[in-house]
Amino acid sequence: MMLEAAATNNHIKIAHFSDPHIIYLRHAWHSLRNSKQLLGFMNWVMRRRRKHNRNIIKKAVRLVMERECDIVVVTGDICQLALPYDYAAFARMVKPLTDANIPVIILQGNHDHYSGREDSYTAYRTIRDHLSLGLDNNTGIITYNDTEFISLDAAVITPSFKCYGVLDPEEITRLEETLAQTSGENKLRLAYGHFPLLNSKGEELEEFMAMQNAPMAMDLIANNKISAYLCGHIHKPFVTNLPGDVTQYCSGTITGGGVLRFFTGEGNKLTETELVSCF
Ligand SMILES: [Fe+2]
Secondary structure (H helix, E strand, C coil), X not given: CHHHHHHHHCEEEEEEECCCCEXXXXXXXXXXXXXXXXXXXXXXXXXXXXXXXXXXXXXXXHHHHHCCCCEEEECCCCECCCCHHHHHHHHHHCHHHHHCCCCEEECCCHHHHXXXXXXXXXXXXXXXXXXXXXXXXXXXXXXXXXXXXXXXXXXXXXXXXXXXXXXXXXXXXXXXXXXXXXXXXXXXXXXXXXXXXXXXXXXXXXHHHCECCHHHHHHHHHHCCCCEEEECCCCXXXXXXXXXXXXXXXXXXXXXXXXXXXXXXXXXXXXXXXXXXXX
């Protein structure tokens, strides 16, 4: 009986999407506080608003419910301009999931630092903690049954026309020390972050948009029995192999032609079971 219970615990259904880029223009114009937000606003008005449709998230939520997923991972750029009411709007969009007791794990992308203001970070942290339904967000490793979700949050404030990330080397050391405390043999370990560590050709990303210490992140993943890395940032979905027989899944931008990925975790193995374009 105990073995059966353990096996059941070690089976998990996961959904992943990225880069919702939520923005409400009628509020945004009055809320711009810096040149980064102004450029992000202009980018939206001139280009992205023709490509993105936030109603796609309703469809994604419905599909996650239909597939009876256990947990959802959203890998950053929750909002286009990092405005507090846009975070609240995203939380309302995914409320059917949390109402159904499905945790939604989120982390920041480069756009989530566009404001640089404490009220934005407070709004982000508020919905992050609310959506994760009590899972501990503060150690960088979220444990859900026998699955560990390792957050590689490298998003930082960047100058205009740059969108790179920096993963704090002290954070990498801290994660390594925590992961070393357990063997990881019977657990599924997944890393998730905003920035792809390699592009669709298996090459380094261009410097202005790369995670600057991606090699350290890849070492962390390869050396700690982590099965896969989920990410976004590049707005077209792709899959690439990382060192150590690890698969990187980039899901693009859900509201702008990206995909919703479904996975099953069994033991320490992750299998992609379905890829859905919500457009
Ligand atoms: Fe993005």
